[in-house]
Amino acid sequence: xxxxxxxxxxxxxxxxxxxxxxxxxxxxxxxxxxxxxxxxxxxxxxxxxxxxxxxxxxxxxxxxxxxxxxxxxxxxxxxxxxxxxxxxxxxxxxxxxxxxxxxxxxxxxxxxxxxxxxxxxxxxxxxxxxxxxxxxxxxxxxxxxxxxxxxxxxxxxxxxxxxxxxxxxxxxxxxxxxxxxxxxxxxxxxxxxxxxxxxxxxxxxxxxxxxxxxxxxxxxxxxxxxxxxxxxxxxxxxxxxxxxxxxxxxxxxxxxxxxxxxxxxxxxxxxxxxxxxxxxxxxxxxxxxxxxxxxxxxxxxxxxxxxxxxxxxxxxxxxxxxxxxxxxxxxxxxxxxxx
Amino acid sequence: xxxxxxxxxxxxxxxxxxxxxxxxxxxxxxxxxxxxxxxxxxxxxxxxxxxxxxxxxxxxxxxxxxxxxxxxxxxxxxxxxxxxxxxxxxxxxxxxxxxxxxxxxxxxxxxxxxxxxxxxxxxxxxxxxxxxxxxxxxxxxxxxxxxxxxxxxxxxxxxxxxxxxxxxxxxxxxxxxxxxxxxxxxxxxxxxxxxxxxxxxxxxxxxxxxxxxxxxxxxxxxxxxxxxxxxxxxxxxxxxxxxxxxxxxxxxxxxxxxxxxxxxxxxxxxxxxxxxxxxxxxxxxxxxxxxxxxxxxxxxxxxxxxxxxxxxxxxxxxxxxxxxxxxxxxxxxxxxxxxxxxxxxxxxxxxxxxxxxxxxxxxxxxxxxxxxxxxxxxxxxxxxxxxxxxxxxxxxxxxxxxxxxxxxxxxxxxxxxxxxxxxxxxxxxxxxx
Numbered sequence: 216x217x218x219x220x221x222x223x224x225x226x227x228x229x230x231x232x233x234x235x236x237x238x239x240x241x242x243x244x245x246x247x248x249x250x251x252x253x254x255x256x257x258x259x260x261x262x263x264x265x266x267x268x269x270x271x272x273x274x275x276x277x278x279x280x281x282x283x284x285x286x287x288x289x290x291x292x293x294x295x296x297x298x299x300x301x302x303x304x305x306x307x308x309x310x311x312x313x314x315x316x317x318x319x320x321x322x323x324x325x326x327x328x329x330x331x332x333x334x335x336x337x338x339x340x341x342x343x344x345x346x347x348x349x350x351x352x353x354x355x356x357x358x359x360x361x362x363x364x365x366x367x368x369x370x371x372x373x374x375x376x377x378x379x380x381x382x383x384x385x386x387x388x389x390x391x392x393x394x395x396x397x398x399x400x401x402x403x404x405x406x407x408x409x410x411x412x413x414x415x416x417x418x419x420x421x422x423x424x425x426x427x428x429x430x431x432x433x434x435x436x437x438x439x440x441x442x443x444x445x446x447x448x449x450x451x452x453x454x455x456x457x458x459x460x461x462x463x464x465x466x467x468x469x470x471x472x473x474x475x476x477x478x479x480x481x482x483x484x485x486x487x488x489x490x491x492x493x494x495x496x497x498x499x500x501x502x503x504x505x506x507x508x509x510x511x512x513x514x515x516x517x518x519x520x521x522x523x524x525x526x527x528x529x530x531x532x533x534x535x536x537x538x539x540x541x542x543x544x545x546x547x548x549x550x551x552x553x554x
Numbered sequence: 555x556x557x558x559x560x561x562x563x564x565x566x567x568x569x570x571x572x573x574x575x576x577x578x579x580x581x582x583x584x585x586x587x588x589x590x591x592x593x594x595x596x597x598x599x600x601x602x603x604x605x606x607x608x609x610x611x612x613x614x615x616x617x618x619x620x621x622x623x624x625x626x627x628x629x630x631x632x633x634x635x636x637x638x639x640x641x642x643x644x645x646x647x648x649x650x651x652x653x654x655x656x657x658x659x660x661x662x663x664x665x666x667x668x669x670x671x672x673x674x675x676x677x678x679x680x681x682x683x684x685x686x687x688x689x690x691x692x693x694x695x696x697x698x699x700x701x702x703x704x705x706x707x708x709x710x711x712x713x714x715x716x717x718x719x720x721x722x723x724x725x726x727x728x729x730x731x732x733x734x735x736x737x738x739x740x741x742x743x744x745x746x747x748x749x750x751x752x753x754x755x756x757x758x759x760x761x762x763x764x765x766x767x768x769x770x771x772x773x774x775x776x777x778x779x780x781x782x783x784x785x786x787x788x789x790x791x792x793x794x795x796x797x798x799x800x801x802x803x804x805x806x807x808x809x810x811x812x813x814x815x816x817x818x819x820x821x822x823x824x825x826x827x828x829x830x831x832x833x834x835x836x837x838x839x840x841x842x843x844x845x846x847x848x849x850x851x852x853x854x855x856x857x858x859x860x861x862x863x864x865x866x867x868x869x870x871x872x873x874x875x876x877x878x879x880x881x882x883x884x885x886x887x888x889x890x891x892x893x894x895x896x897x898x899x900x901x902x903x904x905x906x907x908x909x910x911x912x913x914x915x916x917x918x919x920x921x922x923x924x925x926x927x928x929x930x931x932x933x934x935x936x937x938x939x940x941x942x943x944x945x946x947x948x949x950x951x952x953x954x955x956x957x958x959x960x961x962x963x964x965x966x967x968x969x970x971x972x973x974x975x976x977x978x979x980x981x982x983x984x985x986x987x
Contacts, residue, residue, distance in 0.1 A: 254941075255941035255942070256942045256945025265649060265650065265948075299833070299837075299929070393944050393953065416950065531947050532947065
């Protein structure tokens with residue numbers, strides 16, 4: 216807009232680009248807003264509603280971090296990113312953190328120089344087929360045509376799975392999930408494969424969901440979680456422990472309904488006291504206020520509540536907790552202790 | 555034979571026979587049918603086949619369209635109302651109407667501002683498109699970009715006014731010096747405009763002047779929907795036309811430096827896909843600017859699309875220039891006109907007239923290409939559909955309704971542009987064919 220900004224920006228660009236990486240917390244606090252990268256739209260995980268409000272499972276993580284750092288769950292600037300722009304947006308400093316159902320892999324962690332702060336959803340690649348095809352296992356799919364999204368880990372997992380089981384398939388490469396749904400319904404392919412959560416969400420939108428089955432095999436591990444840039448460990452700690460706070464809150468039974476009462480004064484459970492800041496100095500260690508975790512949980516509730524509101528069995532997506540149950544219920548969701 | 559008289563013949567008709575109706579198969583609808591639809595066996599078969607095809611298409615689509623549901627909160631509710639019958643869920647259009655037109659973040663109480671700017675667009679374009687209108691209207695056309703900027707983005711009215719004053723100062727300087735040298739006048743004009751613009755540095759951010767005519771600011775990131783397509787289309791076409799003319803003239807220049815700069819620029823841009831340039835605008839430039847103070851994404855995209863279409867328009871205009879007989883250049887020289895005058899008065903009016911179909915072709919293509927910005931996570935019409943609307947739990951699974959609507963809007967605009975260009979060609983036809 217402003218000419219002087221343009222030229223000024225060009226001259227200091229090289230100097231500032233290096234310095235920007237340090238002190239993300241100070242940057243966010245000075246700005247008064249958290250820049251959080253999300254998807255341009257994925258059912259249940261992040262999408263603006265009819266009023267333009269961002270809602271979803273990943274969005275809740277952004278809001279929790281904003282509440283922990285700034286005390287306000289609405290102090291978030293949601294930056295929509297596509298699968299192609301997400302990593303550069305984070306690396307260039309355009310966003311402070313990325314919560315965009317991104318799979319934690321070695322190369323992304325090491326080679327792209329990001330820090331995955333944890334896992335908020337354990338996903339895996341599954342298959343969906345029409346009931347009339349009469350298959351119950353993915354191993355029966357010899358010679359099947361398979362709709363897959365190109366450029367994703369899905370494509371590679373599929374090749375691995377079929378090669379390992381020594382059966383053949385014919386891929387139908389497709390650009391977007393929406394297109395894949397149409398192609399699958401139109402009969403362009405026998406089987407549609409993507410993350411199991413995506414399959415469930417997709418099936419929920421069909422006119423006759425009962426005509427399609429999800430096959431039992433899960434052929435890959437897709438741990439999805441928020442990530443930050445390498446090089447600012449303090450900021451990484453804040454995002455990591457905000458996520459852990461949501462998980463711990465569920466484990467300890469702290470909900471959005473009872474949090475006001477529980478945080479009013481120190482109660483009988485010392486870990487709850489430490490979490491909610493009525494005892495100890497955990498917030499101070501992170502460079503945040505004593506009530507940081509309370510603020511984060513108060514925005515949209517603990518991990519279980521966020522799950523239920525956005526993708527749980529009461530929603531049209533209807534995902535069961537499964538692997539994403541608390542470790543006490545036989546799942547993988549586990550937070551290190553608040554001590 | 556000399557005594558031939560009226561009485562010598564038995565019967566003389568004194569009035570003409572009233573014209574009898576032509577045979578049924580030689581006039582009226584029957585003749586039309588025979589001539590146009592059933593002219594021979596082959597054509598009759600084709601006609602029947604065409605009617606069968608049209609009937610099959612309509613009998614499949616019309617129930618879907620006519621039985622459409624316009625009022626339902628979600629896709630599931632819509633399907634419940636339809637209860638197994640065929641029908642479209644147009645309810646998604648009525649529920650997300652504002653999002654389709656303005657994007658999901660433009661403040662809803664401010665929708666009147668882009669709507670007003672859109673209405674004024676027609677007034678501003680009218681004198682440019684139709685020469686019979688009074689020329690004084692062009693003053694409004696000149697003011698329009700500044701008014702539209704102020705309406706859509708908001709902020710103090712001071713910014714667009716200063717930009718306008720800078721332009722006027724530059725133009726006045728240019729006119730004063732034009733007699734001596736075109737190039738020098740241009741240079742000095744640009745410098746003096748820049749001087750005026752730099753005055754904004756001396757206005758403090760709390761200055762009272764900034765509160766005059768203040769409209770609530772809307773950042774570029776909040777723009778979206780069809781509004782974004784229109785803005786990109788209109789801005790980029792109007793900017794790329796002068797740039798394209800300059801490039802085409804530069805390519806024909808006898809000065810090697812100018813010539814090769816233009817040739818390399820045009821050939822480079824034409825050799826690169828637009829989507830690559832858009833990725834450069836959104837992704838690469840993010841590395842070059844410090845976080846937070848980088849140039850607005852909208853501006854970056856406008857620059858890239860403008861450069862892209864300017865290169866194509868330059869080639870179209872070069873075709874027009876090449877089509878002019880050499881005699882026209884020589885005639886201009888022999889009148890004693892200098893390069894600027896000859897180009898402006900003799901060459902360009904003729905070359906541009908020849909180039910109209912090509913330029914319009916590029917303008918239509920460019921307007922449709924603006925939907926490519928959806929891949930760099932800008933929420934234009936298609937971006938809104940592919941992203942937020944299809945990803946909402948309410949409307950996941952609605953495709954035909956949304957994309958047909960987008961197609962319809964784009965068709966209306968593009969068909970309008972192409973009809974205008976045909977009118978313009980007829981209007982400008984001075985050759986006697």
